[in-house]
Amino acid sequence: MSSSLRIAAVTLALAAAPLTAQQYPTSWDPAHLNRPDVKAALAHLEAGFPKQVDEWIKIAQMPGKSGHEQQRGAYVKAEMEKAGLRVSVDSMGNVTGLRKGSGGGPTIVFAAHMDIVHSLETNTTVRRAGDTLHAPGIFDNSASVANMLATIRALNAANIVTTGDLIFVGTVQEELGLRGMDYWFKKNPKPDLLIAMDGGLGAVSYGALGIYWTRYRFKSEGAHTLRSRGMPTPVKALADAVQRIYALQPAPLPNGAVINIGQVHGGEIFNGIPQDLYFTVDLRTPDPTLLDSLDRRITRMVQEAADREKVKLVVEVEQKNGAGGTERMLEPKRRHPLVQTAIDIQKHLKVDFGMPGAAEAIPSGSTDANVGVVLGVPSIAIGRSQGGNQHTLTEWAHWPSALQGTKLTLLLATTFGDGIKPVTTRFVP
């Protein structure tokens, strides 16, 4: 292109959009819907949707507490095998089904976590009332597991051939700090795209909120109250450390950090110095540098408090999930066509984004996609249906919208299955 032509093109582009608009490449082309195989796959999803909802309910009623996903895993494995995928189960229990491409295309991972937060004793019997399903775990994340299986079957029914490999993963222990996905990435080659199926239908999440959980445990000899005066006590060390942590006050989220002390435990009796006390820190920020610097600073402060009081400190790291970056740091990731394509498909599907003006894309996230974001794999999390009260006993899901969530998954597979190139650019004010 000559330089004068290029200037003309740029001028045209600027005239077509407000000056403040951002340009986001997208691979979504409505003409994609004219493909007979894509049409057939969508029709298959619609026709099979009542059965999909039944299967969703069936999955939701299986035990699924993190670390106890075996029954769900066995079910997903069997269904993937029936669909002709090459299935493997790793030592943690992640179920991986490969739908081999014809060659030369991108590798795309779709991940739906199979675990739920609720204990094995929780009654997960699903109650259906109108367009709503009620049960602990019905929304997070049984819906996505059913969406994933329905997507695989629709691709097969319509004989869709992609050049790239589609890899469907039922992950474990997502609710314990993304442990299953973390392990999966250690054992498998990096894919070209990662799509986590987890969250309410609406905004597409393309970032990763870093989360560190640490337990600070103080130990001392202990002593009877009558001999306690002037003796080292973990209570003073803990009180001192907690005060200093609350005095830190970093800049707030979304670009700063939040620090919460969620547990303080220890001591058994009135009449003695306790021998064992601990408190926990939940530290969260999207900024990887801030995450590590705050973590080191807190640990140093707690160590100093222990030293001053002459008690022993044991630092127990419960989980460390890396941070993907602040909104500014994530701008290149926002420009990857994966993000805008998912938004555009949702608009085509008339997904309800909630309130007017609600964000279409969120530069944060707490799903299996985080693992990919931190490792530099283009990654998003997409919703499964509308719903709410996840992680509580009153969890519910709006079942008709799961059809939109499943179509979104299918259309992402067919759009990117042969390549990732954007077809056009959207101007987003």
Ligand SMILES: [Zn+2]
């Ligand atoms: Zn979830």
